[in-house]
Amino acid sequence: MPKQTFLNLPETKRKAFLDAAIEEFAGRDYASASISHIVAQLGIAKGSVYQYFEDKRDLYLYLIDLASRERIMFVQSAGPPDSQKGFFIYTQWLLEMGARFGFEHPRLNQIIYRAMFGDAPFRDDMLRQMKESSLGLIRQIIMQGIAAGEINPDLDLDMTAYLLNLITNEFGNYLVSKLAIDPQRLIEGDYAQLDIEATRGIFTKAAEFMWHGLAKRSSSIVETPSSVRN
Amino acid sequence: MPKQTFLNLPETKRKAFLDAAIEEFAGRDYASASISHIVAQLGIAKGSVYQYFEDKRDLYLYLIDLASRERIMFVQSAGPPDSQKGFFIYTQWLLEMGARFGFEHPRLNQIIYRAMFGDAPFRDDMLRQMKESSLGLIRQIIMQGIAAGEINPDLDLDMTAYLLNLITNEFGNYLVSKLAIDPQRLIEGDYAQLDIEATRGIFTKAAEFMWHGLAKRSSSIVETPSSVRN
DNA sequence: CAGTCACATGACTGACCAGTCACATTGTAT
DNA sequence: ATACAATGTGACTGGTCAGTCATGTGACTG
Numbered sequence: 001m002p003k004q005t006f007l008n009l010p011e012t013k014r015k016a017f018l019d020a021a022i023e024e025f026a027g028r029d030y031a032s033a034s035i036s037h038i039v040a041q042l043g044i045a046k047g048s049v050y051q052y053f054e055d056k057r058d059l060y061l062y063l064i065d066l067a068s069r070e071r072i073m074f075v076q077s078a079g080p081p082d083s084q085k086g087f088f089i090y091t092q093w094l095l096e097m098g099a100r101f102g103f104e105h106p107r108l109n110q111i112i113y114r115a116m117f118g119d120a121p122f123r124d125d126m127l128r129q130m131k132e133s134s135l136g137l138i139r140q141i142i143m144q145g146i147a148a149g150e151i152n153p154d155l156d157l158d159m160t161a162y163l164l165n166l167i168t169n170e171f172g173n174y175l176v177s178k179l180a181i182d183p184q185r186l187i188e189g190d191y192a193q194l195d196i197e198a199t200r201g202i203f204t205k206a207a208e209f210m211w212h213g214l215a216k217r218s219s220s221i222v223e224t225p226s227s228v229r230n
Numbered sequence: 231m232p233k234q235t236f237l238n239l240p241e242t243k244r245k246a247f248l249d250a251a252i253e254e255f256a257g258r259d260y261a262s263a264s265i266s267h268i269v270a271q272l273g274i275a276k277g278s279v280y281q282y283f284e285d286k287r288d289l290y291l292y293l294i295d296l297a298s299r300e301r302i303m304f305v306q307s308a309g310p311p312d313s314q315k316g317f318f319i320y321t322q323w324l325l326e327m328g329a330r331f332g333f334e335h336p337r338l339n340q341i342i343y344r345a346m347f348g349d350a351p352f353r354d355d356m357l358r359q360m361k362e363s364s365l366g367l368i369r370q371i372i373m374q375g376i377a378a379g380e381i382n383p384d385l386d387l388d389m390t391a392y393l394l395n396l397i398t399n400e401f402g403n404y405l406v407s408k409l410a411i412d413p414q415r416l417i418e419g420d421y422a423q424l425d426i427e428a429t430r431g432i433f434t435k436a437a438e439f440m441w442h443g444l445a446k447r448s449s450s451i452v453e454t455p456s457s458v459r460n
Numbered sequence: 461c462a463g464t465c466a467c468a469t470g471a472c473t474g475a476c477c478a479g480t481c482a483c484a485t486t487g488t489a490t
Numbered sequence: 491a492t493a494c495a496a497t498g499t500g501a502c503t504g505g506t507c508a509g510t511c512a513t514g515t516g517a518c519t520g
Contacts, residue, residue, distance in 0.1 A: 035507080045469040155435065159435055167397075178388060466515105473509090489494085
């Protein structure tokens with residue numbers, strides 16, 4: 001969707017442009033995000049943007065695409081845990097990866113979040129498609145879990161997938177508020193403040209909730225380990 | 231927050247104004263919602279709006295307040311189930327009320343949703359306060375549940391409250407997509423299409439998930455009834 | 461050096477917006 | 491009927507925006 005001109009651009013220029021654009025679209029919803037801001041920030045002419053992209057929408061969709069690909073790469077590059085360990089561990093890992101991506105790429109994460117739950121005027125385009133693909137993946141995982149006899153087969157598949165998707169997408173936000181993390185410092189790459197190890201307990205608790213729900217369990221019956229570390 | 235002038239207005243006029251304003255702010259995010267649209271819709275002068283409210287922001291905050299109060303009234307007017315029935319039933323009821331409010335007052339619901347998860351430029355004003363109050367209520371319910379010995383005391387209170395709040399707020403959206411409900415027709419009050427009785431099964435499933443999570447339960451141990459019907 | 465191509469520029473257009481204000485209209489009390 | 495207050499009005503101001511386009515620049519080519 002970017003024009004050839006954009007792809008021909010020297011790397012530094014292209015990076016700088018993307019950086020500013022990501023910053024803008026992460027920080028404001030589609031209606032408020034402004035091409036004028038971006039060019040002012042970069043000190044380039046407005047016309048340049050229209051040499052690179054068809055229009056605002058085109059740029060936006062490209063950023064969504066980029067962020068999604070980045071996220072998929074991020075998750076895939078950190079290999080999933082051994083499937084032998086069961087789906088509890090897998091759930092925990094999924095949560096952790098979601099949150100970790102949010103910490104390491106807060107702006108990309110924000111763009112994805114806005115695309116999923118905000119309202120750009122393109123709900124029907126590739127947006128729903130993205131949502132669907134994300135849901136599809138989770139649905140698949142749940143089905144495997146059911147097949148493996150670990151997941152309650154009485155659960156409504158669609159609903160459960162929806163709720164899991166919701167939780168994995170929102171969980172980072174909870175962490176940010178819980179740990180009193182300054183989002184601005186996160187965005188500036190200053191996440192030295194974050195100790196992933198120290199927060200692992202929270203992932204375990206979240207996975208625990210997703211896995212066993214609210215109900216008090218009689219202590220003797222534990223089907224899935226909740227005291228696992230890594 | 232409305233000026234006296236607005237409160238003096240004849241009922242029909244006031245209602246008509248609110249109706250148009252709600253329509254506008256439900257349908258577009260804060261930045262895109264337009265006073266000009268509202269007055270055009272109503273056929274009144276723009277100046278009038280500024281006789282009624284300080285500014286756009288003032289109007290918006292009033293609508294949020296109104297919607298919140300309406301929602302609280304809605305939920306309270308349908309009395310909660312007998313606390314004897316336990317927290318599983320209570321959870322189910324909470325979900326159902328949330329969804330039902332969404333169906334019967336889709337526009338107000340949308341305004342609340344936008345206030346909670348969208349980004350108006352007032353996150354720090356009464357917005358967070360609203361979020362906090364909602365979270366506070368849920369936290370209280372969870373604590374009661376723990377005290378009553380029904381809820382797993384190992385769960386992180388804050389986190390669980392956050393997730394429950396998230397789910398109860400988002401669940402209506404899931405129903406809308408799941409049941410292929412046309413949001414436009416909902417807004418137009420045409421919710422004859424909706425059969426609350428028929429959807430009750432979905433609430434039960436959702437409560438089931440919240441209550442027992444993903445894990446398959448060995449069939450013999452059931453601490454909380456999952457086959458309850460009202 | 462002339463010609464061509466890729467890219468950059470920024471003033472400009474038409475549109476939309478929130479908010480204002482001098483003036484007009486309506487209602488009410490005397 | 492008169493006076494006064496309350497309410498309504500809409501053209502106008504200053505601002506922002508997306509997108510355009512005629513012009514400029516620099517690099518490479520033959």
